[in-house]
Amino acid sequence: MSYTYDDQNIFAKILRGEIPNGTVKETEHTLAFNDIQPQAPHHVLVIPKGAYVTADHFAASASDAEIADFWRCFGTICGELGVTPDQGDGYRIISNAGQNGVQDVPHFHLHILAGRPLGRMLNS
Numbered sequence: 116m117s118y119t120y121d122d123q124n125i126f127a128k129i130l131r132g133e134i135p136n137g138t139v140k141e142t143e144h145t146l147a148f149n150d151i152q153p154q155a156p157h158h159v160l161v162i163p164k165g166a167y168v169t170a171d172h173f174a175a176s177a178s179d180a181e182i183a184d185f186w187r188c189f190g191t192i193c194g195e196l197g198v199t200p201d202q203g204d205g206y207r208i209i210s211n212a213g214q215n216g217v218q219d220v221p222h223f224h225l226h227i228l229a230g231r232p233l234g235r236m237l238n239s
């Protein structure tokens with residue numbers, strides 16, 4: 116695995132506190148904040164604090180503690196938003212990677228989208 120992390124990406128700046136964000140939750144290894152251009156009533160971005168470019172990079176290189184913290188944080192947010200299918204109307208998670216995935220920010224992030232019907236998974 117040969118990812119090079121660009122520490123000037125916008126989420127790195129958010130993690131360093133150089134750019135404000137609408138924090139939803141912060142844990143030891145994870146930060147979650149509202150997307151600046153929400154595509155649904157709930158649009159939360161969940162990112163690891165570590166320097167990982169994509170989901171596969173995170174899965175291969177993060178520590179067990181980072182991975183557990185990330186997914187626990189994700190689950191807690193879904194519960195707090197009230198969107199889990201057992202209590203609410205559901206959600207979608209997306210993680211874009213690379214060129215075909217149309218990833219704009221090269222720091223691994225999970226989009227949580229919820230609060231309206233989200234249509235079929237892909238349009239094209």
Ligand code: 5GP
Binds near residue numbers: 149151219220
């Ligand atoms: P990607 O296309 O990389 O999967 O998604 C990047 C997301 O980051 C987009 O949904 C975009 O709206 C969001 N975004 C870009 N810049 C900022 C920012 O400065 N603050 C916040 N909160 N979100 C941002």
